[in-house]
Amino acid sequence: MYSFTEENYLKTILKLHLGGTQVISTNVLAESMQTKASSVTDMIKKLAGKKLLKYEPYRGCILTNLGKSVAVSTLRKHRLWETFLVNTLSFSWDEVHEIAEQLEHIQSDKLIRQLDAFLGFPKHDPHGDPIPQLDGKIAASPFFTLDQTKPQNQLVVCGVLNHTPDFLKYLSKYGIEIGSKLSILQINAFDRSIDLLLNEKQQLNLSNEVVKNILVQFTHQVA
Amino acid sequence: MYSFTEENYLKTILKLHLGGTQVISTNVLAESMQTKASSVTDMIKKLAGKKLLKYEPYRGCILTNLGKSVAVSTLRKHRLWETFLVNTLSFSWDEVHEIAEQLEHIQSDKLIRQLDAFLGFPKHDPHGDPIPQLDGKIAASPFFTLDQTKPQNQLVVCGVLNHTPDFLKYLSKYGIEIGSKLSILQINAFDRSIDLLLNEKQQLNLSNEVVKNILVQFTHQVA
DNA sequence: GGTCATTTTTAGACAAGTCTAAATATTTTT
DNA sequence: AAAAATATTTAGACTTGTCTAAAAATGACC
Ligand SMILES: [Mn+2]
Ligand SMILES: [Mn+2]
Ligand SMILES: [Mn+2]
Ligand SMILES: [Mn+2]
Numbered sequence: 001m002y003s004f005t006e007e008n009y010l011k012t013i014l015k016l017h018l019g020g021t022q023v024i025s026t027n028v029l030a031e032s033m034q035t036k037a038s039s040v041t042d043m044i045k046k047l048a049g050k051k052l053l054k055y056e057p058y059r060g061c062i063l064t065n066l067g068k069s070v071a072v073s074t075l076r077k078h079r080l081w082e083t084f085l086v087n088t089l090s091f092s093w094d095e096v097h098e099i100a101e102q103l104e105h106i107q108s109d110k111l112i113r114q115l116d117a118f119l120g121f122p123k124h125d126p127h128g129d130p131i132p133q134l135d136g137k138i139a140a141s142p143f144f145t146l147d148q149t150k151p152q153n154q155l156v157v158c159g160v161l162n163h164t165p166d167f168l169k170y171l172s173k174y175g176i177e178i179g180s181k182l183s184i185l186q187i188n189a190f191d192r193s194i195d196l197l198l199n200e201k202q203q204l205n206l207s208n209e210v211v212k213n214i215l216v217q218f219t220h221q222v223a
Numbered sequence: 224m225y226s227f228t229e230e231n232y233l234k235t236i237l238k239l240h241l242g243g244t245q246v247i248s249t250n251v252l253a254e255s256m257q258t259k260a261s262s263v264t265d266m267i268k269k270l271a272g273k274k275l276l277k278y279e280p281y282r283g284c285i286l287t288n289l290g291k292s293v294a295v296s297t298l299r300k301h302r303l304w305e306t307f308l309v310n311t312l313s314f315s316w317d318e319v320h321e322i323a324e325q326l327e328h329i330q331s332d333k334l335i336r337q338l339d340a341f342l343g344f345p346k347h348d349p350h351g352d353p354i355p356q357l358d359g360k361i362a363a364s365p366f367f368t369l370d371q372t373k374p375q376n377q378l379v380v381c382g383v384l385n386h387t388p389d390f391l392k393y394l395s396k397y398g399i400e401i402g403s404k405l406s407i408l409q410i411n412a413f414d415r416s417i418d419l420l421l422n423e424k425q426q427l428n429l430s431n432e433v434v435k436n437i438l439v440q441f442t443h444q445v446a
Numbered sequence: 447g448g449t450c451a452t453t454t455t456t457a458g459a460c461a462a463g464t465c466t467a468a469a470t471a472t473t474t475t476t
Numbered sequence: 477a478a479a480a481a482t483a484t485t486t487a488g489a490c491t492t493g494t495c496t497a498a499a500a501a502t503g504a505c506c
Contacts, residue, residue, distance in 0.1 A: 005493065026454055039494055041455055046492090058454055058501060089337040099331045106325045114312040228463065249484055262464055264485055269462090281471060281484060 002052075004105045007074045009033065009043055010052060011104075013063055014071035018138075023060040069136055076132040078104040079125035080115055086126040087119060093126040093177070094168035127168075128159010128178065128215045143215035146182070146194065147208060155182045159215035167213065174204060182216065225275075227328045230297045232256065232266055233275060234327075236286055237294035241361075246283040292359055299355040301327040302348035303338055309349040310342060316349040316400070317391035350391075351382010351401065351438045366438035369405070369417065370431060378405040382438035390436065397427060405439065 002010075012032045016024050026044070030037045048055035052067035063071060081103040085091040091099075113134070116122075123139065125131055130139045143158045157180040160168065171177065175198060183197040192208035206214075225233075235255045239247050249267070253260040271278035275290035286294060304326040308314040314322075336357070339345075346362065348354055353362045366381045380403040383391065394400065398421060408418040408426070415431035429437075 003492080027452095035493095036495065037454065038456080038496080042493075085334070089334070089341055091333075091337070095333070099329065099334055102329045102331075103326075106322065108322045108325075110314070110318070111308070111312070111322055114314070118312055226462080250482095258463095259465065260484065261466080261486080265463075 001107070002070060005043070006047060006050075006052070007070065007105055009047060010063065010067055010071035011074045011078070013053065013061065014068065014075060017063060017068075023062055025060045029061075072132045072136045072138065074104050075138075076134075077106070077112055079129060079131040080112060080119065080122070082125045082127070083119055083122050083131070084115060087122075092168075092172065094165040094172065096126060097163060097165075124159065126178065127163055141215070143217050145212050146206070146214040146216050147192065147212040149184055149194075149216065151184045151186055153184045154219040155184070155216040156180070156219055157182060157214060158217050160213055161215065162213040167210075170210070171214075175199070175202065176214070181219065224330070225293060228266070229270060229273075229275070230293065230328055232263075232270060233286065233290055233294040234297045234301070236276065236284065237291065237298060240286060240291075246285055248283040252284075295355045295359045295361065297327050298361075299357075300329070300335055302352060302354040303335060303342065303345070305348045305350070306342055306345050306354070307338060310345075315391075315395065317388040317395065319349060320386060320388075347382065349401065350386055364438070366440050368435050369429070369437040369439050370415065370435040372407050372417075372439065374407050374409055376407045377442040378407070378439040379403070379442055380405065380437060381440050383436055384438065385436040390433075393433070394437075398422070398425065399437070404442065 009029075013024050013029065016028065016032060021028070026037050026040050029044075030040045033040065044053065044055050044061050047053050047067065048061070051064055052070060053061045053063050055061045078100045081100040082096045085096040085099060086093060116134070122131055128141070128143060130141055132138045141159070145161065146155070149155060157176060157178055159178065160171070181199050183200070185195040185197060185203070187194050188205075192211070193205055194208075194211050195203065195205050197203055232252075236247050236252065239251065239255060244251070249260050249263050252267075253263045256263065267276065267278050267284050270276050270290065271284070274287055275293065276284045276286050278284045301323045304323040305319040308319040308322060309316055339357070345354055351364070351366060353364055355361045364382070368384065369378070372378060380399060380401055382401065383394070404422050406420040406423070408420060410417050411428075415434070416428055417431075417434050418426065418428050420426055
């Protein structure tokens with residue numbers, strides 16, 4: 001129905017909306033899509049012609065409900081495939097994004113329904129991001145970042161905000177993954193780094209840059 | 224590395240080679256690709272330029288070893304994905320071809336290796352076609368068609384030659400699927416139809432048109 | 447309110463893949 | 477061996493998505 005390129009534009013616009021921006025400017029979109037502003041203008045016009053977004057020249061664009069539904073569906077497919085790659089095919093969380101970028105464009109409603117069922121209707125992908133449901137609803141994340149915590153908090157790692165392979169490999173190297181238990185020992189005021197105990201045995205220090213990209217929740221809760 | 228279109232051309236040429244044709248003519252390829260001869264000429268020239276096939280103007284083309292390896296890899300991916308869809312996601316054998324046509328172009332060696340392992344290194348796809356192995360070898364089919372059998376033969380259905388959804392649904396309607404047991408009761412000379420016993424309980428008659436598209440082997444053998 | 451910097455759009459070009467129509471080569475028929 | 481039929485290639489055009497360079501609109505500053 002829609003080309004890979006169209007779906008990628010729509011998904012990127014959706015993510016910018018979800019990031020809190022109402023109207024998406026041409027330059028911001030060009031930056032996000034890693035392309036030129038002139039290319040974006042051309043594509044935006046085409047998408048507007050297909051009623052996928054509202055476009056005001058020199059102002060920017062906003063997804064219509066139609067555009068939003070296409071974008072959410074693509075995001076849902078992306079995150080379900082990432083879950084499949086990690087849970088079923090033993091990939092690590094830093095390897096799956098590129099492959100999911102391809103798989104998210106496979107067209108078959110039944111395929112995604114069956115995949116969802118096979119995976120047990122997961123709520124979150126391997127990076128802790130919510131998987132949009134079949135009805136298009138995207139749950140608000142129940143997690144918070146590690147830099148919003150206090151000493152003595154007992155926490156579980158539930159996701160990350162930075163999705164780059166470098167960051168994910170860095171965490172894996174220290175044994176930090178989804179489900180890891182963290183106890184806050186001390187927050188160092190001078191550099192906002194945190195001393196903590198990982199899985200009740202290993203003590204380590206994480207810089208503020210790392211800490212603000214880790215999503216956690218309290219131990220007693222069940223996601 | 225190669226575009227979807229290039230991979231589709233290469234895979235189609237490979238199948239024509241496997242069907243026994245040494246040199247593929249422009250018109251035959253156009254027919255197989257459901258496109259025009261002029262488009263084929265353009266594409267063949269491009270593929271020849273990339274050393275994927277040898278092309279002699281007005282004569283036809285033959286895959287090089289490089290072209291063959293790309294084509295075999297695409298065919299392997301197609302058949303592994305079809306197996307995944309049927310074995311893991313509960314699709315029926317008449318629903319998977321279209322989806323596999325998309326999935327076969329996903330680029331990731333590791334993905335296919337992991338999928339193969341997850342599926343238990345299957346030798347045949349849901350239609351009984353051999354799955355090319357990682358080294359590029361395609362096993363000769365150990366099966367023969369139902370019209371090459373004699374009365375009293377005890378057989379197991381192992382595949383089909385006609386892959387159209389219509390034919391596959393027709394077989395499913397009568398309960399004929401991979402693994403079904405067949406006993407030949409009688410071969411009717413006047414129309415070459417066959418009376419047989421399905422799974423030791425149901426008697427039925429299959430036309431020659433159906434019979435020559437069903438692949439079987441003797442009951443005692445294990446594929 | 448006018449100038450300047452920035453943002454956005456337009457104009458024109460290109461690559462991939464396709465098509466129709468016309469030209470040319472090959473094969474078959476006489 | 478020439479004519480007719482068939483197969484193949486070429487020429488020119490179109491679509492999608494991209495780019496660079498130039499033009500136009502917008503917003504900031506004085
Ligand atoms: Mn991702
Ligand atoms: Mn993710
Ligand atoms: Mn198939
Ligand atoms: Mn098949």
